[in-house]
Amino acid sequence: MAHQNAALDSVFHALADPTRRAVIQRLGRGSATISELAQPFEMALPSFMKHIGVLERSRLIVSKKTGRVRTCLLNRDRLIAAERWFGKQHALWGSRYSNLDGLLAKLNGVENEG
C-alpha cells in the first residue's frame, strides 16, 4: 500500500507539468530521441533534461542510450495504473452524487434548516 502510494505520488507529480504531459503525449505516438522530444519546446537542454529525469524517476518513461543517442519510450502500464486510481473513486461514488450544483443546493438546504 505504501509502495503503491509512493508510485502514485511520483506519477501524479510527474503529470503536474505541461511540458512533461506533452512528452508523454508525444511518446504515445512512438519512441523518440531526446533531441526529437526537446525540439517543440523553447527551453534550454539542461532544463528539459530535468523534466526527463522526473518522468524517468516516476517510471512513466524509460530511456536507453545507444552510442551518443538516448531514446525514450512510454511505460504505458505505469500510466494505466495511475488511471486506475480514478476508476476506484468512481466505484466508491456509486450513484451518490449527480453533480456539484446539486451538492451545493443540498448544502444550502442544510444551512437553511440549521
Place this chain on the structure above:
Amino acid sequence: MAHQNAALDSVFHALADPTRRAVIQRLGRGSATISELAQPFEMALPSFMKHIGVLERSRLIVSKKTGRVRTCLLNRDRLIAAERWFGKQHALWGSRYSNLDGLLAKLNGVENEG
C-alpha cells in the same frame, strides 16, 4: 488550452500526495467536516489545513463554513476532467503498443541491428 493546462497542473499536483488522495476518497462517500476529515491522520491541524488548501485551490473540493463548522464537498466534475486526460492518451496510442516488455525487446533489437 493554457487554462486547461493550468487546471491539470493544479489537479495532478493536488493528487500527488497520499493524505490529499485519502481526503478525496473519503469525500467520495459524502460531504464531511474538517474535523471528520482530519480524524484518521496523525497530523497537526495546521498541516492538515495546508492539504485542504491545496485541494481547494485545485477546485477538487469546495468548502463552506456554517457557524464554526467548515464542511467539504468533492467536486466530482473536476476529477472527471483530469481522468479524461488519460482517455485522450489511450486514443492517441491506438494499437501501437502492447506492453513495455515488447517495446524493450524491440529497442534491444534496434540496438543489435546498429
